[in-house]
Amino acid sequence: MEIPSPPSGVRFIDDYLVYLLARAAHQVSSEFHEQLRRRGISVAVWRVLSALLGSEGETVTGLAETCLLQQPTMTKLLDRMTRSGLVARSPDQRDRRVVRIALTGTGRALAEDLAVAAKAHEAELLARHPPAEAEAIKNLLRAILARHDRPRRG
Amino acid sequence: MEIPSPPSGVRFIDDYLVYLLARAAHQVSSEFHEQLRRRGISVAVWRVLSALLGSEGETVTGLAETCLLQQPTMTKLLDRMTRSGLVARSPDQRDRRVVRIALTGTGRALAEDLAVAAKAHEAELLARHPPAEAEAIKNLLRAILARHDRPRRG
DNA sequence: GCAATTTATATGAAATTGCACTTATGGCTG
DNA sequence: CAGCCATAAGTGCAATTTCATATAAATTGC
Numbered sequence: 001m002e003i004p005s006p007p008s009g010v011r012f013i014d015d016y017l018v019y020l021l022a023r024a025a026h027q028v029s030s031e032f033h034e035q036l037r038r039r040g041i042s043v044a045v046w047r048v049l050s051a052l053l054g055s056e057g058e059t060v061t062g063l064a065e066t067c068l069l070q071q072p073t074m075t076k077l078l079d080r081m082t083r084s085g086l087v088a089r090s091p092d093q094r095d096r097r098v099v100r101i102a103l104t105g106t107g108r109a110l111a112e113d114l115a116v117a118a119k120a121h122e123a124e125l126l127a128r129h130p131p132a133e134a135e136a137i138k139n140l141l142r143a144i145l146a147r148h149d150r151p152r153r154g
Numbered sequence: 155m156e157i158p159s160p161p162s163g164v165r166f167i168d169d170y171l172v173y174l175l176a177r178a179a180h181q182v183s184s185e186f187h188e189q190l191r192r193r194g195i196s197v198a199v200w201r202v203l204s205a206l207l208g209s210e211g212e213t214v215t216g217l218a219e220t221c222l223l224q225q226p227t228m229t230k231l232l233d234r235m236t237r238s239g240l241v242a243r244s245p246d247q248r249d250r251r252v253v254r255i256a257l258t259g260t261g262r263a264l265a266e267d268l269a270v271a272a273k274a275h276e277a278e279l280l281a282r283h284p285p286a287e288a289e290a291i292k293n294l295l296r297a298i299l300a301r302h303d304r305p306r307r308g
Numbered sequence: 309g310c311a312a313t314t315t316a317t318a319t320g321a322a323a324t325t326g327c328a329c330t331t332a333t334g335g336c337t338g
Numbered sequence: 339c340a341g342c343c344a345t346a347a348g349t350g351c352a353a354t355t356t357c358a359t360a361t362a363a364a365t366t367g368c
Contacts, residue, residue: 012207012269013220017276018183019204020295025175026222027302032172044324050173053166060347066167068180073325075348080324097333097346115166122171128301133294140287140294141174147282148181198354214317227355229318234354251316251363 032121041114044069044077049086049103049111050118057100059092086110186275195268198223198231203240203257203265204272211254213246240264 013019029043036046047067052058058066064074078101081087086107092098103111126134167173183197190200201221206212212220218228232255235241240261246252257265280288 011205011209013204015292016204016272017279017292017295018179018186018272020292020299021175021179021182022222024295024298024302025172025179027299028175029172042324050167050170051165055165061345068176070326071347072327072349076324079348092346095334095346099347118170118172125171125302129297133297136290137294137298138169138171138174140291141171141178143283143287144178144291145174145181148178148279196354215315224356225317226319226357230354233318249316249364253317 028125032118035117035121036114041110045081045086046114048074048077048081048101049107050115052087052101052103052107053111053115056102059098059100063101081107182279186272189271189275190268195264199235199240200268202228202231202235202255203261204269206241206255206257206261207265207269210256213252213254217255235261 033043036043044067047069048063051063051066060074060078061071063078064071067074069077078087078089082089085104087101088104089099089101092100126137129137187197190197198221201223202217205217205220214228214232215225217232218225221228223231232241232243236243239258241255242258243253243255246254280291283291
């Protein structure tokens with residue numbers, strides 16, 4: 001038998017933009033994250049690997065911002081990824097405060113491998129929508145990002 | 155001076171749906187989450203409070219699913235929220251495995267208070283978009299959710 | 309009606325994250 | 339150039355989350 005659902009008539013969150021976005025992000029990524037889990041790769045590690053694809057030489061702070069993590073969290077994550085041979089740190093020439101992060105050979109191979117799977121998954125996702133809608137999704141998201149980007153340096 | 159950006163030409167993630175969604179969710183919520191932080195309320199607590207607004211009597215597992223958390227995480231979160239007097243557990247009549255969660259008076263007051271702030275923030279967010287776009291956003295998100303909802307019981 | 313299976317919640321140890329702070333540079337101003 | 343503020347990264351400890359598993363209750367199939 002089924003546990004009778006609570007009177008889930010008008011939940012606040014069902015019409016709350018921030019929740020809809022969070023839920024959509026979660027749902028859409030869950031299938032791929034499941035693939036990662038099966039391979040023993042954490043979401044955080046995947047984020048760093050993918051952030052470095054096409055843009056190596058990122059700084060620790062830059063990676064943290066890209067991966068939506070705090071800087072100390074990124075420092076510790078990079079410690080682990082360095083230990084497991086996926087990335088390497090190197091000092092910046094011009095500014096000795098800065099540490100540049102690069103993929104190792106192993107790291108790049110894994111990143112590219114996962115990226116293929118990620119793109120395949122994305123194609124599947126988009127295929128579930130009518131073409132016009134699929135088209136609209138990324139554009140709308142970019143519009144949101146553009147309008148709500150916090151003031152950035154540069 | 156500016157640290158010269160790395161050759162951030164074509165990052166993989168900048169055209170990756172899952173990332174765009176995650177980033178949009180993060181950016182859009184960050185301002186409100188900052189308000190929460192100033193009030194000493196964690197995002198997780200806010201999620202539970204808002205999940206219960208309009209739908210009390212949720213189960214632990216149901217709340218975990220709604221709040222995008224794992225069940226053991228929710229159990230412990232509810233432990234803390236119970237201790238701080240925001241929610242109360244009560245046994246389900248029909249199924250003694252089930253625990254129903256309800257807001258306390260304090261919890262409801264806080265939830266409603268925060269919900270007002272959240273809705274105000276949402277209005278601000280939407281005001282930054284042209285009306286047609288603002289209109290489209292939630293609809294599109296609901297379309298995504300509808301199409302990618304994992305098979306659910308019921 | 310009972311053993312086997314499934315479902316709901318809780319628990320405990322280990323890993324991760326968050327927060328406040330330190331250290332090391334770099335940039336700026338007088 | 340000295341002093342001061344800003345920025346980059348790392349550290350330490352407390353809090354939280356995760357993973358695997360335990361416990362309890364309900365359901366299923368004989």
